[in-house]
Amino acid sequence: MAAFQRISQPYRLAMTQARVTRRETSGWERHQLPEELGECYSERFALDNDLMVVRSRYHPTHDLIEETINPHGRPMLVITFGLQGHSGYKGCNGDALCFRAGYTTVTTFQSSHGERCYDAGATVSQLRLLVGENTLRKYVGTERSDGLLGSGNIRQLAFRKSSGASNAHAGALTRYLSDPQSAAPLDMHIHALSLLAEQLHLLSPPAPEALQFSPRDVEKLERARDLMIEKMDQPLTIPYLCAAVGLNEFKLKEGFHYRFNTTPHRMLHELRMRKAYALLESGCQVAQAAYQVGYRYPNNFSAAFSAFFGKAPKSVFGKRRRETSSV
Helix, strand or coil, rough: CCCCCEEECCEECCCCCCCCCEEECCCCCCCCHHHHHHEEEEEEEEEEEEEEEEEEEECCCCCEEEEEECCCCCEEEEEEEEECCCCEECCCCCCEEEEEEEEEEEEEEEEEEEEECCCCCCHHHHHEEEEEEHHHHHCHHHHHHHHHCCCCCCCEEEEECCHHHHHHHHHHHHHHHHHHHHHCHHHHHHHHHHHHHHHHHHHCCCCCHHHEEEEEEEHHHHHHHHEEECCCCCCCHHHHHHHCCCHHHHHHHHHHHHHHHHCCHHHHHHHHHHHHHHHHCCCCHHHHHHHHCCCCHHHHHHHHHHHHHCCHHHHHCCCCHHHHHHH
């Protein structure tokens, strides 16, 4: 049986499909997908047992769905810098992540099984910094490391525009990875730790004395998030959420920063966009999807969807149903 098969338009590439691998004694590796899928490869360099930098560049000839399984078998913090294009990740448990050029995505996981999705003819280039538990504990301590890594499920800790400093460090690492002969481990280590330090600083919670969120408050914050999921088709407002869960506006907003590292507005917007994507994939019409996630006017929904995912809702419509029907 072929390791990858064509399903409607996309190619589905299994983990069992052999990659062309090239290794250098320095520790640099390059993994290339089969040539018939286009120019798709990744380059990686292990700076330490628990610290690795990976640069990927995909330009597939067809829509590509690549199966991925975490090979590390231990908790990891992953910082992804979007250099060009956009791609998506869909976990088998329903988790979804979006990676975009100019943005930094911070995630944690221990075990994951899902699919990376790439559009035909589009170039996607990303730089990833993979940080293991031991390295994280070395720099931030056990308590904070455990808090960041969580229970092991995929968690998105941040999605923000990349800073100028990040772009400079990521650019330097990309150049080293592209030319293994020029790789300078010490310089690469400095660039990698600088990227890690910036993201850890941005993820830092307020000082302990400033935090006044009891376990009961945390339950209320999680209830506010659940209400967003349950009632995203309605015109939710901050006053409504405050009244529904029993928190004042200041504590609700500060609590979302503390608990979810985002604002109520951003979380609601992200939940709506991800739900809309799933609805469109399953064959739901654009206007119906817009209504089900709280948009009264389809044009406003289309503009918001395109800004969030980098592609129009019509390009997603019916993908999952077409793939299923062609099996």
